[in-house]
Amino acid sequence: MLFRAALEDVELAMVPPIDTMHIVNTVHQYHIWSSRSPGDLCHRHDPLSDAPQPQSSSQPHNLTTSRLLNNPPFSSLHTHFINMTVIDKVKEALHIGHSDKHDAASTASASTSAPAPAQAQADGETAVVPQLTDTPAFDKARVTVIFVLGGPGAGKGTQCEKLVQDYGFAHFSAGDLLRAEQNRPGSTFGAMISEYIREGKIVPMEVTIKLLENAMRDALLHPPSFPEGSTLAESWKDGKGLFLIDGFPRKMDQAIKFDESVCESSFVLFFSTTEEVMLERLMERSKTSGREDDNRESIVKRFRTFVETSMPVVDYYRQRGKVVEIEASPPVNVVYANVRVAIDQRVGLVAPA
Numbered sequence: 001m002l003f004r005a006a007l008e009d010v011e012l013a014m015v016p017p018i019d020t021m022h023i024v025n026t027v028h029q030y031h032i033w034s035s036r037s038p039g040d041l042c043h044r045h046d047p048l049s050d051a052p053q054p055q056s057s058s059q060p061h062n063l064t065t066s067r068l069l070n071n072p073p074f075s076s077l078h079t080h081f082i083n084m085t086v087i088d089k090v091k092e093a094l095h096i097g098h099s100d101k102h103d104a105a106s107t108a109s110a111s112t113s114a115p116a117p118a119q120a121q122a123d124g125e126t127a128v129v130p131q132l133t134d135t136p137a138f139d140k141a142r143v144t145v146i147f148v149l150g151g152p153g154a155g156k157g158t159q160c161e162k163l164v165q166d167y168g169f170a171h172f173s174a175g176d177l178l179r180a181e182q183n184r185p186g187s188t189f190g191a192m193i194s195e196y197i198r199e200g201k202i203v204p205m206e207v208t209i210k211l212l213e214n215a216m217r218d219a220l221l222h223p224p225s226f227p228e229g230s231t232l233a234e235s236w237k238d239g240k241g242l243f244l245i246d247g248f249p250r251k252m253d254q255a256i257k258f259d260e261s262v263c264e265s266s267f268v269l270f271f272s273t274t275e276e277v278m279l280e281r282l283m284e285r286s287k288t289s290g291r292e293d294d295n296r297e298s299i300v301k302r303f304r305t306f307v308e309t310s311m312p313v314v315d316y317y318r319q320r321g322k323v324v325e326i327e328a329s330p331p332v333n334v335v336y337a338n339v340r341v342a343i344d345q346r347v348g349l350v351a352p353a
């Protein structure tokens, strides 16, 4: 079976038999849960789940997609799913269109080159479509979110590490969370994430936003500990929190949905430098990083995605006066001195000397 899912509270008879897209949307609208498996990220068994308990197979009204697809008038949808690649299947289940030229081109090429293991993994597993809300999970008066953007290898992670040390931020890299999910035993999105990362493409927003939201929730529940009464402790008191969200949002849909369903960001730290500098840094990093996308072919694709898909996000925030641009070419400590000025001015935090 290609895409098994447990649908809660829906009877077959209740699903209106209209066209294929309508059915896919209907599938998406109802709650789709996976069986859950242990994971170790941020205290969660499943970092994509916001349900307190796994779905029990004995629950009433438990309708699998396989049953749905095998029943007329849905069987044509079944055939449709059989002919799809991993990325297509996920896009369709998440009802994401092939809206931009780059995505369409990359998907087309993936459809002829999808690796067998990825296909096998997607074929045998349960689909999880994370559900995002229409209202923010966190109050921006208590939770400070700073987005950290810049091209691949600009030095975002390096600067974030220093900010964590000095200011007590919780740092979540969207790429790291995706890689952890990719490697989590039992993840139904592992193969899909791997394929997107290798192609330098942006994973469907539902997955990334849910990973970020859950990581933030866990950090608020288990805040870092600081000496009582210190400025850093104050930042995490009474449900308050300070977050660096690194390498996100990379696409406009993510930017808008994160604001809507997680928390409005305060501002964007944007690290700018040339592709030449970034390429050199990434090639150096590739000697030790073990990252499957730290190779020349993936790096070129990532650069293209950055220019075509992510720079419009930076421009969107720039038009709203929310971008602090930092020249990222100089040595780490020179860059960091400018970062500190920006943080001190914009957040009003004072790091220990």
Ligand SMILES: Nc1ncnc2c1ncn2[C@@H]1O[C@H](COP(=O)(O)OP(=O)(O)OP(=O)(O)O)[C@@H](O)[C@H]1O
Binding pocket: 150, 151, 152, 153, 154, 155, 156, 157, 158, 159, 175, 247, 281, 282, 284, 285, 328, 329, 330, 331, 332, 333, 335
């Ligand atoms: N200012 C700098 N000068 C020289 N090297 C740097 C500088 N900043 C970071 N580096 C090095 O460049 C490489 C990329 O840095 P880093 O991993 O922080 O980039 P990134 O923007 O987080 O990358 P990605 O988007 O791919 O995750 C690392 O090996 C890091 O040590």
Ligand SMILES: O=c1ccn([C@@H]2O[C@H](COP(=O)(O)O)[C@@H](O)[C@H]2O)c(=O)[nH]1
Binding pocket: 152, 173, 174, 175, 176, 178, 196, 197, 198, 199, 200, 201, 202, 203, 204, 208, 246, 247, 248, 249, 250, 254, 293, 302
């Ligand atoms: O919001 C995001 C962030 C990242 N990705 C994918 O992950 C890789 C690696 O990201 P890094 O920030 O360089 O660690 C990126 O190329 C994307 O494929 C994503 O899909 N969505």
